[in-house]
Amino acid sequence: MSTMPRYVSTTNACKLCKPLGACIAFRGIEATVPYLHGSQGCATYMRRYIISHFNEPIDIASSSMGEKNAIYGGGANLKQGLKNVSAKYRPLMIGIATTCLTETIGDDLRMIVHEYRQEAGDDDEIPILVRVSTPSYSGTHMEGFHAAVRSTLAALCRNVPAHERINVFPGLLSPADIRHLKEIFAAFGLAATVLPDISETLDGPALDEYLLIPAGGTLIENIKTMGGAAASIEFGSTLGADSCGNYLQETFGVENFRLPMPIGVNAGDRFFSLLERLSGKPAPARYTGARGRLIDSLVDGHKYVFGKKAVVYGEEDLVVALAGFLAEIGVQPALCASGGRSGRLAARVNEVTRGLCETAPESHEDVDFHGIELRAGELRPDLIIGHSKGYRLARELGVPLIRVGFPVHDRIGGQRILHIGYEGAQQLFDLIANSMIQVKQDGSKIGYAYM
Helix, strand or coil, rough: CCCCCCCCCCCCCCCCCHHHHEEEEEHCCEEEEEECCHHHHHHHHHHHHHHHHCCCCCCCEEEECCCCHHHCHHHHHHHHHHHHHHHHHHCCEEEEEEEEEEEEEHHHHHHHHHHHHEEEEEEEECCEEECCCCCCCCCCHHHHHHHHHHHHHHHHHCCCCCCCCEEEEEECCCHHHHHHHHHHHHHHCCEEEECCCCCCCCCCCCCCCCCCCCCEEECHHHHHHHHCCCCEEECCHHHHHHHHHHHHHHHHHCCCCECCEEECCCHHHHHCCCCCHHHHHCHHHHHHHHHHHHHHHHHHHHHHHHEEEEECCCCCCCHHHHHHHHHHCEEEEEEEEEECCCCHHHHHHHHHCCCCCCCCCCCEEECEEEHHHHHHHHHHCEEEECCEEEEEEEHHHHHCEEEEECCCCCCCCCCHHCCCCCHHHHHHHHHHHHHHHHHHHCCCCCCCCCC
């Protein structure tokens, strides 16, 4: 495996900041306002970044700390901000995430929130307050995302009687993915609590009046009962022992099933087989038909994609899933890269591509786009797959960029990209095959209009 040069600094990071991921996770919970304990600039940056991808407004509250607070602490700002948010938004929950500033100066978030509750006394207007530590210098946006969900579970879940609902921890999928996921569970007759659920809160309809808190999100009452569920399903090949599914299994005895993101035939089969087992029912005709059409399309389009080389980057779990999908359609994932650093990326990529690739893919963690660009220039890929931050690289190499994941800033519809299931794989395959056909057309002196 080739090694990449190490640098003291990062050039164009292949990750986003930890509290940003926490804000997205909190946004997927019913009547919840994300709140950053830090400077106003952090909240402004994250709002802009999230809005650019989802094309939906999002309010992120802030302690609005300045130079004085960096010296004397931000406790007073946090308390006043919680009062203001509670009065203006009337949320059921406020998700409080720390930033680099407050973690560096050592603000004790637990103590400040405890003091706030004591000072408020018996005030019934106090929303649920969930806090999570998310300094950017300690991880990625996905670590912040998972930490926020786990903190929510720890704050809300209690011992409850056993019931038949299924817990689902999808990770950072698109709103379109979440809607499709809920449709699949409903088709199997399974009641599912999907946490978080951004299918409406970050992809809503046009409204005559602006809502301070959009409708939708995982119901708080359902979160409280997740400790009594029949099972948990979590998507993620590189998750650690502290995952949400493992937390519920260790704390409440809820059996946890960990699967790779169900992208492609192999991963999709594993997912649907598990649903058949949990429901006791065969897969509905809609999905067996979609699987058959997907395989038929792979036969039809195999000649356009076979032997092509791809660079894949992004969140670790998405990279693993895409590498497996590419390998099964005949594309060589020559380089798999991520800004994450779980220590498990290479092993998981090798697992999903074993027997499908002539050579094992290169996998690199904790890399930036400068490193990816250097290696991609040597590998000379035919296509690049990842989010919009790779656009400059694709432009310099003169190859197509297949936009997937988060963030997609230079195209409309990032929130509507379907990645999962047989239907998501169908859309991705068509996009990849047609991109390869277009390259051939554009590179021809005479062109052609018939395949």
